[in-house]
Amino acid sequence: VMGVVSLWTVIGLPAVAHRWFGSGDLVWFLPVPVLVLVCVWGIFHTVRRQHEATPFLLTLALCFLGYTGLIISIWPNIVPPSLTIWDASSSPSSQLFALVGTVIVLPIILVYNGLQYRVFRGKVREGEGYHH
Template identity: 70%
Template sequence: MLNTVAPVWDGNETFMVLGGAALYGAFPVVYSTLLPANYMPLVLMLAGLIFRGAAFELRSKATRTQHLWDLAFIGGSALATFCQGVVLGSLLQGIHIVDDKFAGAPFDWLSPFSIFCGLGLLVTYATLGCGWLIIKTEGELQKAMYSLMKPITGVLLLVILAISIWTVLGQPAIAQRWFGGHNLIWFAPVPVLVLASAWGIFRAVNKQHEHVPFRLGLFMLFLGYSGFIISIWPNIIPPSLTIWQAAANPKSQLFILVGTAIVLPIILVYSYLQYHVFRGKVRENDPGYH
Protein backbone atom coordinates (compact mmCIF):
# COMPACT_ATOMS: atom_id res chain seq x y z
CA MET A 1 0.00 0.00 0.00
CA LEU A 2 2.80 2.41 0.89
CA ASN A 3 4.62 1.65 -2.35
CA THR A 4 1.57 2.67 -4.41
CA VAL A 5 1.79 6.25 -3.13
CA ALA A 6 5.50 6.54 -2.34
CA PRO A 7 6.48 8.09 -5.73
CA VAL A 8 3.74 10.73 -5.71
CA TRP A 9 2.87 11.77 -2.16
CA ASP A 10 5.67 14.32 -1.80
CA GLY A 11 4.80 16.07 -5.05
CA ASN A 12 1.12 16.12 -4.19
CA GLU A 13 1.79 18.25 -1.11
CA THR A 14 3.12 21.01 -3.39
CA PHE A 15 -0.51 21.86 -4.13
CA MET A 16 -1.06 22.53 -0.41
CA VAL A 17 1.87 24.95 -0.36
CA LEU A 18 0.71 26.68 -3.55
CA GLY A 19 -2.87 26.94 -2.28
CA GLY A 20 -1.82 28.32 1.08
CA ALA A 21 0.53 30.91 -0.42
CA ALA A 22 -2.02 31.97 -3.04
CA LEU A 23 -4.75 32.29 -0.40
CA TYR A 24 -2.51 34.44 1.77
CA GLY A 25 -1.61 36.73 -1.14
CA ALA A 26 -5.05 37.02 -2.74
CA PHE A 27 -7.27 36.95 0.37
CA PRO A 28 -5.22 38.02 3.43
CA VAL A 29 -8.35 38.76 5.48
CA VAL A 30 -9.21 35.06 5.29
CA TYR A 31 -5.99 34.24 7.15
CA SER A 32 -6.77 36.76 9.89
CA THR A 33 -10.22 35.25 10.45
CA LEU A 34 -10.05 31.57 9.52
CA LEU A 35 -6.85 30.79 11.44
CA PRO A 36 -7.85 32.29 14.83
CA ALA A 37 -11.19 30.51 14.53
CA ASN A 38 -9.52 27.12 13.87
CA TYR A 39 -6.07 27.24 15.46
CA MET A 40 -6.34 23.91 17.26
CA PRO A 41 -7.67 21.74 14.39
CA LEU A 42 -5.20 23.33 11.95
CA VAL A 43 -2.23 22.75 14.28
CA LEU A 44 -3.37 19.16 14.85
CA MET A 45 -3.73 18.71 11.09
CA LEU A 46 -0.11 19.81 10.59
CA ALA A 47 1.01 17.47 13.37
CA GLY A 48 -0.76 14.62 11.62
CA LEU A 49 0.98 15.45 8.35
CA ILE A 50 4.35 15.51 10.15
CA PHE A 51 3.76 12.06 11.65
CA ARG A 52 2.65 10.70 8.28
CA GLY A 53 5.70 12.10 6.47
CA ALA A 54 8.11 10.88 9.15
CA ALA A 55 6.54 7.43 9.10
CA PHE A 56 7.17 7.14 5.36
CA GLU A 57 10.91 7.57 5.80
CA LEU A 58 11.57 6.03 9.22
CA ARG A 59 9.41 2.93 8.82
CA SER A 60 11.72 1.56 6.12
CA LYS A 61 14.74 1.94 8.44
CA ALA A 62 13.13 0.56 11.59
CA THR A 63 13.33 -3.07 12.65
CA ARG A 64 11.76 -3.66 16.08
CA THR A 65 9.61 -0.49 15.96
CA GLN A 66 8.25 -0.81 12.43
CA HIS A 67 4.73 -1.53 13.71
CA LEU A 68 4.85 1.71 15.73
CA TRP A 69 5.61 3.68 12.56
CA ASP A 70 2.69 1.89 10.92
CA LEU A 71 0.50 3.28 13.69
CA ALA A 72 2.08 6.73 13.24
CA PHE A 73 1.26 6.62 9.54
CA ILE A 74 -2.32 5.50 10.16
CA GLY A 75 -2.90 7.93 13.03
CA GLY A 76 -1.26 10.87 11.28
CA SER A 77 -3.27 10.33 8.11
CA ALA A 78 -6.54 9.94 10.02
CA LEU A 79 -5.85 12.98 12.22
CA ALA A 80 -4.99 15.22 9.26
CA THR A 81 -8.14 14.16 7.40
CA PHE A 82 -10.42 14.48 10.42
CA CYS A 83 -9.15 17.97 11.27
CA GLN A 84 -9.54 19.09 7.67
CA GLY A 85 -13.18 17.98 7.80
CA VAL A 86 -13.68 19.78 11.12
CA VAL A 87 -12.40 23.03 9.59
CA LEU A 88 -14.72 22.62 6.60
CA GLY A 89 -17.64 21.97 8.96
CA SER A 90 -16.85 25.02 11.07
CA LEU A 91 -16.61 27.11 7.91
CA LEU A 92 -19.96 25.85 6.65
CA GLN A 93 -21.71 26.57 9.95
CA GLY A 94 -20.31 30.12 9.93
CA ILE A 95 -17.60 32.13 11.70
CA HIS A 96 -18.42 35.17 13.82
CA ILE A 97 -16.68 38.21 12.31
CA VAL A 98 -16.75 41.87 13.39
CA ASP A 99 -14.90 44.52 11.35
CA ASP A 100 -13.17 41.82 9.29
CA LYS A 101 -11.79 40.18 12.43
CA PHE A 102 -12.64 36.95 14.22
CA ALA A 103 -14.86 37.80 17.19
CA GLY A 104 -15.90 34.36 18.39
CA ALA A 105 -14.75 32.02 21.13
CA PRO A 106 -11.66 29.76 20.85
CA PHE A 107 -13.78 26.59 20.64
CA ASP A 108 -16.50 27.78 18.27
CA TRP A 109 -15.14 25.25 15.77
CA LEU A 110 -16.09 22.39 18.09
CA SER A 111 -19.66 21.32 17.39
CA PRO A 112 -21.51 18.09 16.59
CA PHE A 113 -21.81 19.23 12.98
CA SER A 114 -18.07 19.91 12.53
CA ILE A 115 -17.18 16.60 14.23
CA PHE A 116 -19.53 14.75 11.87
CA CYS A 117 -17.96 16.54 8.89
CA GLY A 118 -14.56 15.33 10.09
CA LEU A 119 -15.80 11.75 10.25
CA GLY A 120 -17.47 12.20 6.86
CA LEU A 121 -14.21 13.29 5.24
CA LEU A 122 -12.53 10.16 6.66
CA VAL A 123 -15.13 8.08 4.80
CA THR A 124 -14.60 10.17 1.65
CA TYR A 125 -10.84 9.74 1.56
CA ALA A 126 -11.13 6.06 2.48
CA THR A 127 -13.36 5.61 -0.57
CA LEU A 128 -10.73 7.26 -2.76
CA GLY A 129 -7.99 5.13 -1.20
CA CYS A 130 -9.98 1.98 -1.87
CA GLY A 131 -10.43 2.95 -5.54
CA TRP A 132 -6.73 3.81 -5.84
CA LEU A 133 -5.65 0.43 -4.51
CA ILE A 134 -7.95 -1.33 -6.97
CA ILE A 135 -5.98 0.36 -9.75
CA LYS A 136 -2.50 -0.17 -8.33
CA THR A 137 -2.65 -3.66 -6.79
CA GLU A 138 -3.63 -7.17 -7.75
CA GLY A 139 -4.35 -10.53 -6.14
CA GLU A 140 -5.78 -10.79 -2.63
CA LEU A 141 -5.35 -7.09 -1.78
CA GLN A 142 -7.21 -5.98 -4.90
CA LYS A 143 -9.92 -8.55 -4.22
CA ALA A 144 -10.34 -7.19 -0.69
CA MET A 145 -10.62 -3.64 -2.04
CA TYR A 146 -13.25 -4.72 -4.57
CA SER A 147 -15.25 -6.22 -1.69
CA LEU A 148 -14.91 -3.00 0.32
CA MET A 149 -15.68 -0.52 -2.45
CA LYS A 150 -19.45 -1.00 -2.62
CA PRO A 151 -20.21 -0.83 1.13
CA ILE A 152 -17.94 2.16 1.71
CA THR A 153 -19.57 3.97 -1.22
CA GLY A 154 -22.93 3.28 0.39
CA VAL A 155 -21.69 4.75 3.68
CA LEU A 156 -20.41 7.79 1.77
CA LEU A 157 -23.86 8.33 0.26
CA LEU A 158 -25.41 8.23 3.75
CA VAL A 159 -22.81 10.75 4.98
CA ILE A 160 -23.58 13.11 2.08
CA LEU A 161 -27.31 12.80 2.75
CA ALA A 162 -26.90 13.43 6.49
CA ILE A 163 -24.69 16.50 6.00
CA SER A 164 -27.07 17.90 3.37
CA ILE A 165 -30.14 17.52 5.62
CA TRP A 166 -28.25 18.84 8.65
CA THR A 167 -27.10 21.88 6.67
CA VAL A 168 -30.60 22.68 5.40
CA LEU A 169 -32.15 22.36 8.88
CA GLY A 170 -29.37 24.20 10.72
CA GLN A 171 -28.53 26.94 8.22
CA PRO A 172 -31.66 28.68 6.87
CA ALA A 173 -29.52 31.07 4.80
CA ILE A 174 -27.90 28.14 3.00
CA ALA A 175 -31.29 26.47 2.51
CA GLN A 176 -32.53 29.66 0.88
CA ARG A 177 -29.42 29.76 -1.29
CA TRP A 178 -29.98 26.16 -2.41
CA PHE A 179 -33.66 26.33 -3.21
CA GLY A 180 -34.36 30.00 -3.77
CA GLY A 181 -34.22 31.91 -7.04
CA HIS A 182 -31.99 30.76 -9.87
CA ASN A 183 -29.53 28.90 -7.60
CA LEU A 184 -31.68 25.78 -7.78
CA ILE A 185 -30.71 25.51 -11.46
CA TRP A 186 -27.05 25.23 -10.43
CA PHE A 187 -27.65 23.02 -7.42
CA ALA A 188 -30.18 20.52 -8.82
CA PRO A 189 -27.68 18.54 -10.96
CA VAL A 190 -25.37 17.93 -7.97
CA PRO A 191 -27.42 15.26 -6.10
CA VAL A 192 -28.43 13.63 -9.38
CA LEU A 193 -24.79 13.33 -10.47
CA VAL A 194 -23.79 12.03 -7.01
CA LEU A 195 -26.32 9.21 -7.28
CA ALA A 196 -25.28 8.49 -10.86
CA SER A 197 -21.62 8.31 -9.79
CA ALA A 198 -22.43 5.90 -6.97
CA TRP A 199 -24.40 3.71 -9.36
CA GLY A 200 -21.44 3.80 -11.76
CA ILE A 201 -19.10 2.67 -8.96
CA PHE A 202 -21.38 -0.26 -8.09
CA ARG A 203 -21.61 -1.25 -11.75
CA ALA A 204 -17.84 -0.95 -12.27
CA VAL A 205 -17.15 -3.14 -9.23
CA ASN A 206 -19.53 -5.80 -10.53
CA LYS A 207 -17.79 -5.77 -13.92
CA GLN A 208 -14.34 -5.31 -12.28
CA HIS A 209 -13.42 -2.22 -14.29
CA GLU A 210 -10.30 -1.17 -12.40
CA HIS A 211 -10.06 2.55 -13.17
CA VAL A 212 -13.73 3.57 -13.00
CA PRO A 213 -14.34 3.42 -9.20
CA PHE A 214 -11.44 5.79 -8.41
CA ARG A 215 -12.38 8.24 -11.16
CA LEU A 216 -16.02 8.33 -10.12
CA GLY A 217 -14.93 8.70 -6.48
CA LEU A 218 -12.90 11.76 -7.48
CA PHE A 219 -15.93 13.09 -9.34
CA MET A 220 -18.09 12.65 -6.22
CA LEU A 221 -15.50 14.59 -4.21
CA PHE A 222 -15.56 17.34 -6.86
CA LEU A 223 -19.36 17.44 -6.64
CA GLY A 224 -19.16 17.71 -2.85
CA TYR A 225 -16.89 20.74 -3.04
CA SER A 226 -19.07 22.21 -5.81
CA GLY A 227 -22.05 21.95 -3.47
CA PHE A 228 -19.95 23.55 -0.74
CA ILE A 229 -19.10 26.53 -2.96
CA ILE A 230 -22.73 26.92 -4.04
CA SER A 231 -23.74 26.86 -0.38
CA ILE A 232 -21.54 29.76 0.73
CA TRP A 233 -21.23 31.85 -2.47
CA PRO A 234 -20.49 34.77 -2.67
CA ASN A 235 -19.08 34.49 0.87
CA ILE A 236 -15.57 33.20 1.36
CA ILE A 237 -16.02 33.18 5.15
CA PRO A 238 -19.71 32.69 5.89
CA PRO A 239 -21.99 34.17 6.93
CA SER A 240 -20.87 37.72 6.24
CA LEU A 241 -17.43 38.05 4.60
CA THR A 242 -17.76 38.06 0.82
CA ILE A 243 -15.05 37.21 -1.66
CA TRP A 244 -14.94 40.86 -2.73
CA GLN A 245 -14.48 42.17 0.83
CA ALA A 246 -11.68 39.71 1.52
CA ALA A 247 -9.76 40.33 -1.71
CA ALA A 248 -6.32 41.94 -1.59
CA ASN A 249 -5.58 45.09 -3.55
CA PRO A 250 -5.32 44.69 -7.35
CA LYS A 251 -1.51 44.91 -7.40
CA SER A 252 -1.19 42.01 -4.98
CA GLN A 253 -3.70 39.99 -6.94
CA LEU A 254 -1.78 40.65 -10.17
CA PHE A 255 1.46 39.54 -8.52
CA ILE A 256 -0.16 36.30 -7.32
CA LEU A 257 -1.72 35.74 -10.75
CA VAL A 258 1.61 36.09 -12.55
CA GLY A 259 3.36 33.82 -10.04
CA THR A 260 0.63 31.18 -10.28
CA ALA A 261 0.69 31.34 -14.09
CA ILE A 262 4.41 30.48 -13.96
CA VAL A 263 4.42 27.90 -11.16
CA LEU A 264 1.16 26.03 -11.80
CA PRO A 265 2.08 24.68 -15.27
CA ILE A 266 5.39 23.41 -13.86
CA ILE A 267 3.57 21.60 -11.04
CA LEU A 268 1.03 20.11 -13.46
CA VAL A 269 3.79 18.89 -15.81
CA TYR A 270 5.85 17.13 -13.15
CA SER A 271 2.69 15.76 -11.53
CA TYR A 272 1.74 14.22 -14.87
CA LEU A 273 5.27 12.84 -15.31
CA GLN A 274 5.41 11.20 -11.89
CA TYR A 275 2.04 9.50 -12.38
CA HIS A 276 3.01 8.49 -15.93
CA VAL A 277 6.44 7.14 -15.04
CA PHE A 278 5.14 5.17 -12.06
CA ARG A 279 1.96 3.94 -13.74
CA GLY A 280 0.99 0.29 -13.61
CA LYS A 281 0.74 -2.28 -10.85
CA VAL A 282 2.79 -2.26 -7.66
CA ARG A 283 3.71 -5.73 -6.43
CA GLU A 284 4.77 -7.01 -3.05
CA ASN A 285 8.41 -7.66 -3.98
CA ASP A 286 8.94 -4.29 -5.67
CA PRO A 287 11.64 -2.09 -4.09
CA GLY A 288 10.36 0.83 -2.03
CA TYR A 289 9.13 1.58 1.48
CA HIS A 290 9.20 -1.92 2.97
Protein backbone atom coordinates (compact mmCIF):
# COMPACT_ATOMS: atom_id res chain seq x y z
CA VAL A 1 0.00 0.00 0.00
CA MET A 2 2.85 2.36 0.85
CA GLY A 3 4.37 1.85 -2.60
CA VAL A 4 1.07 2.53 -4.38
CA VAL A 5 0.45 5.72 -2.40
CA SER A 6 4.03 6.88 -2.99
CA LEU A 7 3.83 6.30 -6.75
CA TRP A 8 0.38 7.90 -6.96
CA THR A 9 1.64 10.96 -5.09
CA VAL A 10 4.64 11.41 -7.38
CA ILE A 11 2.56 10.85 -10.54
CA GLY A 12 -0.43 12.94 -9.43
CA LEU A 13 1.32 15.96 -7.95
CA PRO A 14 3.86 17.71 -10.18
CA ALA A 15 5.30 19.68 -7.25
CA VAL A 16 6.13 16.44 -5.44
CA ALA A 17 7.65 14.92 -8.58
CA HIS A 18 9.79 18.03 -9.01
CA ARG A 19 10.85 17.87 -5.35
CA TRP A 20 12.08 14.28 -5.75
CA PHE A 21 13.42 14.24 -9.29
CA GLY A 22 13.82 17.81 -10.55
CA SER A 23 15.50 19.65 -7.71
CA GLY A 24 18.90 17.94 -7.93
CA ASP A 25 18.52 16.49 -4.45
CA LEU A 26 17.76 12.92 -5.56
CA VAL A 27 21.14 11.72 -4.33
CA TRP A 28 20.15 12.85 -0.82
CA PHE A 29 16.61 11.44 -1.04
CA LEU A 30 17.45 8.10 -2.72
CA PRO A 31 18.36 6.27 0.53
CA VAL A 32 14.73 6.48 1.67
CA PRO A 33 13.16 4.31 -1.08
CA VAL A 34 16.20 2.02 -1.09
CA LEU A 35 15.88 1.46 2.66
CA VAL A 36 12.13 0.86 2.22
CA LEU A 37 12.92 -1.95 -0.23
CA VAL A 38 15.55 -3.35 2.16
CA CYS A 39 13.03 -3.32 5.02
CA VAL A 40 10.34 -5.04 2.95
CA TRP A 41 12.82 -7.71 1.84
CA GLY A 42 14.00 -8.10 5.44
CA ILE A 43 10.46 -8.50 6.74
CA PHE A 44 9.65 -11.28 4.28
CA HIS A 45 13.03 -12.94 4.85
CA THR A 46 12.84 -12.89 8.66
CA VAL A 47 9.19 -13.97 8.78
CA ARG A 48 10.07 -16.97 6.64
CA ARG A 49 12.86 -17.85 9.08
CA GLN A 50 10.43 -17.41 12.00
CA HIS A 51 12.32 -14.66 13.79
CA GLU A 52 10.25 -12.88 16.40
CA ALA A 53 11.61 -9.38 17.02
CA THR A 54 13.24 -8.54 13.70
CA PRO A 55 10.04 -8.22 11.61
CA PHE A 56 8.59 -5.91 14.25
CA LEU A 57 11.69 -3.68 14.26
CA LEU A 58 11.77 -3.61 10.46
CA THR A 59 8.09 -2.63 10.40
CA LEU A 60 8.85 0.24 12.76
CA ALA A 61 11.67 1.31 10.43
CA LEU A 62 9.28 1.05 7.47
CA CYS A 63 6.77 3.37 9.19
CA PHE A 64 9.55 5.84 10.02
CA LEU A 65 10.76 5.78 6.40
CA GLY A 66 7.20 6.34 5.17
CA TYR A 67 6.90 9.46 7.28
CA THR A 68 10.37 10.55 6.16
CA GLY A 69 9.31 10.25 2.51
CA LEU A 70 6.16 12.24 3.24
CA ILE A 71 8.17 15.00 4.90
CA ILE A 72 10.59 15.09 1.95
CA SER A 73 7.66 15.35 -0.45
CA ILE A 74 5.88 18.27 1.20
CA TRP A 75 8.69 20.16 2.99
CA PRO A 76 8.48 23.05 3.96
CA ASN A 77 4.76 23.24 3.22
CA ILE A 78 1.87 21.58 4.97
CA VAL A 79 -1.76 21.39 3.86
CA PRO A 80 -2.59 23.73 2.13
CA PRO A 81 0.64 24.17 0.17
CA SER A 82 0.69 27.93 0.78
CA LEU A 83 1.03 27.38 4.55
CA THR A 84 4.59 26.74 5.72
CA ILE A 85 5.49 24.81 8.84
CA TRP A 86 6.62 28.03 10.52
CA ASP A 87 3.27 29.72 9.80
CA ALA A 88 1.35 26.77 11.23
CA SER A 89 3.45 26.24 14.35
CA SER A 90 2.18 27.21 17.77
CA SER A 91 3.84 29.65 20.14
CA PRO A 92 7.13 28.65 21.83
CA SER A 93 5.41 28.45 25.23
CA SER A 94 2.86 25.96 23.86
CA GLN A 95 5.62 23.91 22.28
CA LEU A 96 7.55 23.89 25.58
CA PHE A 97 4.43 22.74 27.44
CA ALA A 98 3.94 19.87 24.96
CA LEU A 99 7.64 18.95 25.16
CA VAL A 100 7.57 18.76 28.96
CA GLY A 101 4.43 16.61 28.84
CA THR A 102 6.04 14.31 26.29
CA VAL A 103 9.24 14.00 28.33
CA ILE A 104 7.18 12.95 31.35
CA VAL A 105 4.60 10.67 29.70
CA LEU A 106 6.61 8.94 26.95
CA PRO A 107 9.02 7.09 29.29
CA ILE A 108 6.05 5.87 31.33
CA ILE A 109 4.39 4.52 28.18
CA LEU A 110 7.60 2.83 27.01
CA VAL A 111 8.23 1.20 30.41
CA TYR A 112 4.62 0.01 30.59
CA ASN A 113 4.79 -1.51 27.10
CA GLY A 114 8.10 -3.16 27.95
CA LEU A 115 6.57 -4.71 31.06
CA GLN A 116 3.58 -5.90 29.02
CA TYR A 117 5.92 -7.55 26.54
CA ARG A 118 7.85 -9.21 29.34
CA VAL A 119 4.70 -10.59 30.96
CA PHE A 120 3.11 -11.84 27.73
CA ARG A 121 6.20 -12.92 25.74
CA GLY A 122 6.56 -16.41 24.39
CA LYS A 123 4.49 -18.53 22.10
CA VAL A 124 1.19 -20.15 22.94
CA ARG A 125 1.56 -23.92 22.94
CA GLU A 126 -0.81 -26.27 21.15
CA GLY A 127 -4.03 -26.62 23.16
CA GLU A 128 -3.45 -23.57 25.39
CA GLY A 129 -5.24 -20.97 23.26
CA TYR A 130 -8.90 -20.13 22.99
CA HIS A 131 -9.56 -22.51 20.09
CA HIS A 132 -8.41 -25.90 21.37
